[in-house]
Every structure is written in C-alpha cells, then in structure tokens.
Amino acid sequence: MNRRKILIKGGTIISINNNQLIKDQLDILIENDKIFEINKTIIAEEDFTVIDASGMIVLPGFVDTHRHLWESPFKGMASNWTLMEYLQNMLGKIAPAMSAEDVYTANLLGAIEAINSGITTIFDWSHIINSPEHSRAAIKGLKDSGIRGKFGFGTPGTSVWEWFYESKLKHPIEAKEIKKEHFNSDDDLITMALAIRGPEYSDIEVAKHDILLGRELGLQVSMHIGGGTFGPKYNGIQKLCNEKLLDSDLNFAHANTINKNDFKLLADYGCSISVTPEVELQMGLGLPITGTALKFGITTGLGIDVISATSGSMFDQMKIALQTVRAIQNEKSYQNLEMAERLTITDRDVLKLATIGGAKVLGLDNKIGSLEIGKQADVILISINNIGMSPTLDQISSVVLYAKDQDVDTVMIAGEIVKRNGKLLNFDLEKLMEKANNLVNKIVS
Numbered sequence: 001m002n003r004r005k006i007l008i009k010g011g012t013i014i015s016i017n018n019n020q021l022i023k024d025q026l027d028i029l030i031e032n033d034k035i036f037e038i039n040k041t042i043i044a045e046e047d048f049t050v051i052d053a054s055g056m057i058v059l060p061g062f063v064d065t066h067r068h069l070w071e072s073p074f075k076g077m078a079s080n081w082t083l084m085e086y087l088q089n090m091l092g093k094i095a096p097a098m099s100a101e102d103v104y105t106a107n108l109l110g111a112i113e114a115i116n117s118g119i120t121t122i123f124d125w126s127h128i129i130n131s132p133e134h135s136r137a138a139i140k141g142l143k144d145s146g147i148r149g150k151f152g153f154g155t156p157g158t159s160v161w162e163w164f165y166e167s168k169l170k171h172p173i174e175a176k177e178i179k180k181e182h183f184n185s186d187d188d189l190i191t192m193a194l195a196i197r198g199p200e201y202s203d204i205e206v207a208k209h210d211i212l213l214g215r216e217l218g219l220q221v222s223m224h225i226g227g228g229t230f231g232p233k234y235n236g237i238q239k240l241c242n243e244k245l246l247d248s249d250l251n252f253a254h255a256n257t258i259n260k261n262d263f264k265l266l267a268d269y270g271c272s273i274s275v276t277p278e279v280e281l282q283m284g285l286g287l288p289i290t291g292t293a294l295k296f297g298i299t300t301g302l303g304i305d306v307i308s309a310t311s312g313s314m315f316d317q318m319k320i321a322l323q324t325v326r327a328i329q330n331e332k333s334y335q336n337l338e339m340a341e342r343l344t345i346t347d348r349d350v351l352k353l354a355t356i357g358g359a360k361v362l363g364l365d366n367k368i369g370s371l372e373i374g375k376q377a378d379v380i381l382i383s384i385n386n387i388g389m390s391p392t393l394d395q396i397s398s399v400v401l402y403a404k405d406q407d408v409d410t411v412m413i414a415g416e417i418v419k420r421n422g423k424l425l426n427f428d429l430e431k432l433m434e435k436a437n438n439l440v441n442k443i444v445s
Ligand SMILES: [Zn+2]
Pocket: 066, 068, 125, 224, 253, 305, 306
C-alpha cells in the first residue's frame, strides 16, 4: 500500500496534551491523515516529503467554534453596528437577498480565509437556510474548501422578524433530510450540528422542540445566549434547566450576561461556551466571560462570529480575549484602590482555548486540538523569522500577541497541505474574489 508520509523537521512544537504543555524541538511524522510519530529526531526516508520547520513554531490548527461564514463577503458592513442594527440590517435585509450561489461563494471564501489564518476547524453557524438549495450550497462551499468543521444547520434568513424576535416557528424539519443526504459518517471532515435560536430568540416551546430535534438526530445543538439585556430578560439557561433540557450536547455562544447560577448549571451539565470577544465588545453583548468560564471549569473555546463586523483572525480573538480578562481584573483592583500583584490569565491559557479548548467545545478532542500520535494531522507552522516576530523570546507569547495571518507559513488539514510557504494552494483566489465582489455589488447596490 502506498502511504503518504510527511516529515516536519526541526520546528518547535507547542501543544497542550492531557493538560500538559509541550514546548520542545521535536520532529513529527505524518502518515496519510494522521500523526504517526513525534520524536526528538526522526530520520527521513526516501519516500518522505520533508518540511523544514527550523525557525518555525509548530502548532495544532486553530479551532473557530462560532462563525457565520455566509457573511464573509460583507467585510466592514457591520463594523459600526450595534446588535439591533445588525439584526435589522444583516439578517433583515442582506440575508433575504442571498441566492444559493451567493451562499456557496461566501462559504468557500470564508473557509479559505480561515485556513489562511491557521484555522483548520470551524463551526459554521448557518442561519441562511432560505431554501434546500441554500443548505446544499453552504455545505458544498464548506466541503470544497478542504476545511474541517461542523455545518450548523440553522433557520431561513428570509424574515428576521418571524425567525428571530421571540419566534414561534419551529426549526426546519428538513434537518433530517439534510443529515441523510450529506452527513453519513462521523469520519468525514465536515459533520453536522444544529444552529437553533434558543430561548432568547424563540419561545421556550420552540427551543424545546429544536433541542429535541437535534437529539433525535444525534447532533450537537448550538445557540446564542446572554447577549446584553436578553440575558436577564429571558433568563434562558434557567428556562432550559426547568425544562430539563441542559446537557453536554448544548453549546452556547457568548453567555456575557448570564448569572452565577447559570454558570454553575453549565459547568454541572457539561455544556460548552464559545466566547467571541471582539464582536461582543462592539455590539453591546457585555464583557467577554472568558475568565469566569475558566473559573467555573466550563468547556470553553473561541470564535470569530460576525465576520461582517470584525477580523476573521484567531490571532486577534486570542489577544482580545486575553487582554479583556486582564482589563476586568485590573479595573476591579483599581476600584479597590489597589494595583494587581499578578495577572490571573496568561497567554498559555488563551492558546489552549484556541486549540484543544475549541476541539472540546465541538466534541472533536479525540481527533484534533493537539499534536499527539494517532490524532488527525491538522498542523500549522508559524514563521518566527518575519519582522515583528523576531527575535522571539517566548514562542507562546509570539503566537498569541505578535503573530499575524501572514506569519502562518504552512497549514495542513488531515495530512493535506493547503498552505505552504505562506501561499494558499489549490484555489483560484482571483476568480473567487471576483465572484465575491460581484455578489456584494449585486446585493448592496
Ligand atoms: Zn453568532
């Protein structure tokens, strides 16, 4: 049998394996889609493809646990919007105007953009299911990009008023057909999840129906929660608890304004949280709760979320997540007229959220999120030789606080090299960007 073998040689590996930080110069041998060996020195054989990783940091690919990929062509459109403006304009006006072909272009563009920045796994929270063709197009865009991830089958973008304002409409039952048609194996790169409105955007009976639909299909169920005043107004976590619906298959995006008891419930039931710090700060969702989630021991990851408002880079989200926790801590100290003696969160904690933390949120930590023998070969190489990165005193702070998308030299997903020497492979980017430009002109004009 002809096996493909790739040897990544001479790099500094950073990975959190079983809660232990590995930071060492090690070689990695990849065989087909899996990590086959990690060792101090692995001698290259004749049939190996060797990647010289000297001067590189070798990491597991980043995991973006929450993004609306279909908004990818509209960069900057929502950059000055509040949540209410976003709902009324992006979901109210742009979403209904998207054709299935537009969704394909948007998803492909967004997924490739994510790959370029070192994200190898993404949760596409797809509330653009305007027709069966739209879901097919969204799935095809994701699959054609070569990224790993979950397709979060959501609701139609045809009327935000009906679907997102205390909606009484149940989640589309077509989820069943979509699963049968497109998602037959958990081993595929793209698997399915359900992206529901939950108790802040639909009534509790609908939320109950939607969660049970997800459970009937064996799918992870994700919803937005704790967004600004919606948190105390709807008291969503408590409502779900009263209905006995909380369980480890539920994922909550944001959770900014849930209360202490809610955090305890999420920890007790093993639910996960996706923090998307940049957009939360902008749109008035509340302060990112990274520090609190970690304190409660809740499974937590990071996400980009509204790509029409913020950058799609995990580097930005890591930095904002980290510095916001510090800002909250320092402000608290100042309010007591004290200076903090030490910081309660480090760059290590945030790197963990962006890798193995995200993998746990998506229930994929047995496959990805760390560099370990037997895991899928989702690997990224970050160059430390670029200006702005060099000299590097600490590789972890380099990744979290200094690196940019252009420092991502190589990206590999399931052993397939999709970016090399800083360049994306396999895609006609010019044609794709032209298509994206055309669709923006068509919809915005
Ligand atoms: Zn979202």
